[in-house]
Amino acid sequence: MRTSKLYAPTLRQTPAEAEVPSHQLMLRAGFIRKVAGGVYTYLPLAWRTLRKIEQIIREEIEAKDGQELALPIVQPAELWKETGRWAVFGEEMFRLVDRHNREFCLGPTHEEIITDLVRNEVRSYKQLPLLLYQIQNKYRDEIRPRFGLMRGREFIMKDGYSFDKDEAGLDKSYKDMYEAYSKIFSRCGLTFRPVEADGGAIGNATTHEFTVLAETGESDIVYCEKCDYAANAEKSELKVIVAPEEEALPLEKVHTPNAKTIEEVATFLDTPIEKTVKAVIFQNEKEQVICALVRGDHEVNDVKLQNITGAISLTMAEDSAISKVGGVAGFMSPIGLNKDVIVVADATVMEMHNAVCGANEQDYHYKNANPKRDFGDVIVADIRLIAEGDPCPHCGAPVKMTHGIEVGQVFKLGTKYSEALGATFLDENGKEKPLIMGCYGIGVSRTMAAAIEQFHDENGIIWPVAIAPFEVVIVPINAKDEAQMQIAEKLYADMKNAGIDVLLDDRKDRAGVKFKDADLIGYPVRITVSPKLLDENEVEIKVRKDGATSTVKVNICAETVKEMLKTL
């Protein structure tokens, strides 16, 4: 490919709409253009990178006997109604109606479709295990698309599904995919970490997220440096902290004017924050009010809370809902609320003595609240969010926290979809059983963005070789100079013959322009054909990653670069 023919319009200035590096750089370097909120065109450079990522995925999944197929994007509502997810997905699903008024959606994921396919064809355990996958656009009408390709409404996803006859088979399929994913992200050159994640609505399902470590990541990751524990913060379990025994004092109502936040209350009453109880009020999709109690210095883990209450969605409660259950925002506690409220207390709260909590009355709190005595009937559970320094759930050492971008997830589904859709097979004994399923996703377009988040500098992108749009760019300082162009053309031909993915920047622009573009787009290696080195029959090699330069004779340049690419 020659740059003069390449459609890669670069921008000198950063478009105002972009906030994070990957978004800014993909716009500037001519990788993407926005068409609508969360919807982008992939230009040739982006498409080359995406195809390279996809190819790596294909090779690794097929090494585990996965087979690629293509499921439809347009999907009938009936299948989704069979599993109940037509309602569950809610606003996030792009829905459409055809001329006969039949309902469809644009696929946000494909469990329904794939299970429907398999239930009609798989009859016997002899046909198992089965691993099917596809790579295509997915559609989710996100509340708030942002960060360019990191959270789009249309995005490219690899989704795979395994079908097994028993748990042991599922364990094997899961392990296979876990290994394949580790290889995929390693081959893409990414620094990543598989972390334990929350199984969500499917109870205690086993699931791992593959997370690329990056500042701008939206996931909070906790990890332990002592052992190999790593988990999504919302998943991590916490031990109960038992406060030292104290004699229970009588409950006392105290005036606390203008003290609404827990810090203000603690300061006002001169009480350590560890002896206060914080109430956070949510409401679920049925508008039931849920009062979550944690120690004053702790935070509520809303994912855990959602699982425990079985809520489909949880939002912060409105003031009207709070007053309906007899509470006053800012002065909440379970003491004195009516029966319409669901109270969930963190296990640590129940072990506290003589604590401070709200009095459900403007400007009043209680002192000496003893949860076991005073809080009445409450659900006790682990609903606290882990924080830096909390003990590691495995070994007890203080945990660290970091941010990550979730690029993949492996999930043991079990029989959730096969039971809902009646996908069964006959086992060795002729007995009908539901298929045991697993599902495995990779955000392909997000992986591209994550790579940029992880590898860039003030001059532009720094692609890992494996997923760079081109591995090498040849830059003749002056494309109007015949001697230079002759060398450049020779190198271009040599490298193509050597199987190098090479681009020739034959534009008649000044050298500075071509250098700036090369850095911005981030080709791993740049070859400069310079009049200075012409007499020696040499050219310069520059590595994008560390800026190292060296010179090499023209006749061995291609093989030198070929070797060099293996080590970058």
Added chain:
RNA sequence: CGGGGCAUGGCUCAGUUUGGUAGAGCACCUGGCUUGGGACCAGGGGGUCGCAGGUUCGAAUCCUGCUGCUCCGACCA
């Protein structure tokens, strides 16, 4: 959905407070000159100022409504 901000040529923005008929830099076209880090000179093209109403002799500017984008909070690959 709640809360901020923005909308003027392809891009970045000025002009809006105090109405008077649209401007800069970059990009683009032509010619010249130039080639190791986003050159220079000369000439040129391109905008019904997001949309719809209204006020006014006159609206990018004032008023009303809408739309789109974007950032901060609850979802997800």
